[in-house]
Amino acid sequence: MGRNGSVLKIVRLDDRLVHGQIINNWCTSENITEILVINKEVASNDMRKTFIQMSVPESITILFCDVLGALEIIDEESEFENLMIVFGNPFEILEFIENGGKLDSINIGGMSFKKGTKKLSTAVYVNDEELGILSKISTKNIKLEIRLLPTDKSKKFLNSN
Amino acid sequence: MVGIIVISHGPFSKALIESAQMVYGKQEKVEALCLEAGVSMDSLRNKINKIITEFKVNEVLIMVDLLGGTPYNASSIEMENSNINVITGLNMPMLLEALLFRDETLENISSIATQAGRSGIVNVKEKLDNITGLKNIN
Numbered sequence: 603m604g605r606n607g608s609v610l611k612i613v614r615l616d617d618r619l620v621h622g623q624i625i626n627n628w629c630t631s632e633n634i635t636e637i638l639v640i641n642k643e644v645a646s647n648d649m650r651k652t653f654i655q656m657s658v659p660e661s662i663t664i665l666f667c668d669v670l671g672a673l674e675i676i677d678e679e680s681e682f683e684n685l686m687i688v689f690g691n692p693f694e695i696l697e698f699i700e701n702g703g704k705l706d707s708i709n710i711g712g713m714s715f716k717k718g719t720k721k722l723s724t725a726v727y728v729n730d731e732e733l734g735i736l737s738k739i740s741t742k743n744i745k746l747e748i749r750l751l752p753t754d755k756s757k758k759f760l761n762s763n
Numbered sequence: 764m765v766g767i768i769v770i771s772h773g774p775f776s777k778a779l780i781e782s783a784q785m786v787y788g789k790q791e792k793v794e795a796l797c798l799e800a801g802v803s804m805d806s807l808r809n810k811i812n813k814i815i816t817e818f819k820v821n822e823v824l825i826m827v828d829l830l831g832g833t834p835y836n837a838s839s840i841e842m843e844n845s846n847i848n849v850i851t852g853l854n855m856p857m858l859l860e861a862l863l864f865r866d867e868t869l870e871n872i873s874s875i876a877t878q879a880g881r882s883g884i885v886n887v888k889e890k891l892d893n894i895t896g897l898k899n900i901n
Contacts (some may be wrong), residue, residue: 618804622772622832653839657831714803725800750800 610697613687614707615695616654616712620664620688621653623711623751628686631661631752636683640698641690642668669697676703686711692735699742707745708758710736723748723757736760764819765864765872766771766792768811768825769853770834773797775827776853783858790862792818798834807837815847822869823874824861828853848873856883 616624619639621758623682628634637658644650645666658664663683667675679685689695699705712725719727726748728736740746740760748757765776769776775811776795783863784790794814823846827834830851840845848869850857864872 618833618836620831622829649843650840653836653842654831657835657879686830714806715801716803722803727801 607683608678611684611686611688611722612621612709613707614709614711615689615692616710617690618712619679619690620658623687624688627751627753629659632684632715634662634684634686636665636685637688638672638679638685639664639666639690640672640687641666641699641727645671645688650656654657669694669703671700673701673703674690681729683705692732692739696699696735696739699739699744705744707747710746710748711750722759724751764792764820765867765869766815766820766823767858767861767865768794768795768796768823768838768860769827769852769858770800770811770825770827770838771828773799774833775828776861778841779855779858780851781790781860786859787862792820792865793862796834798832802833804833807833808840811841815841820840823848824869824872825849826857826876827854827863828849850877850880852880854880855899856884858882859874 612628614624614628616620619641630745639645645668651666655664665679695708698756710726713727713732715727716729721727736746737760746759748759749755770781774797775796779793780793782844796807796814811825825838825841825847827838827849829835835849835851838849842849846869850873857876860879861872861876864875867875
């Protein structure tokens with residue numbers, strides 16, 4: 603649940619960004635009306651934005667921002683919308699927090715296999731650098747869970763309670 | 764000849780090609796890609812590009828299971844190349860029809876396959892009721 607009565611429903615870390623699991627499962631189960639994708643790479647690629655936009659149902663608004671752009675609009679967006687935030691990597695989550703963004707919990711839903719990563723769950727693989735960043739995030743009083751789908755069992759991650 | 768790549772979450776696409784070949788026999792330049800959990804979009808894109816190169820054709824049609832899924836996200840990026848198109852909502856009528864029109868242009872085969880995919884979906888009870896309803900009027 604969000605802070606101060608706002609409706610920030612869920613914050614997800616998923617390097618596939620917006621895809622079937624998010625639209626068909628999370629948005630329905632949490633009654634999401636707006637998705638904020640915080641990812642500099644995609645926010646600056648018009649073609650990718652258009653293709654993602656095309657795939658989102660008309661009932662859901664989708665916005666793309668880099669971290670600083672997101673910080674400017676987030677209070678207003680979470681006041682009026684049932685908001686879901688999607689990050690594509692842990693680095694931008696840390697950047698978001700270090701620049702004053704407030705998060706209570708993060709759902710880790712997808713980190714693809716790459717060279718040098720170790721497996722945390724079926725669809726979550728991290729390398730040492732990413733693990734370091736996630737550990738750092740977990741020390742900031744933010745709960746981390748690994749869960750692909752709303753119906754999956756939530757698995758606590760790192761020191762989170 | 765237009766090359767065809769069929770991409771799905773899990774084994775659907777591979778099995779669909781096998782099913783289609785039961786109807787039309789062995790087909791050339793038709794490949795399946797099955798997305799498994801934990802596979803990145805970049806890795807899927809690499810596989811798509813490898814198949815496209817191996818096809819040695821001018822045009823490629825990519826059929827994906829879901830609008831908005833990772834197969835869609837990965838293959839739509841490839842449309843930066845105008846000789847590649849993507850259609851979504853993969854089904855058997857779509858693939859079967861496309862296999863009959865491989866020598867059409869990419870634009871034509873795309874539209875033929877999309878149309879076949881749609882018209883292959885029928886609520887039989889509803890259609891039956893419409894037909895028998897019409898007969899009763901007559």
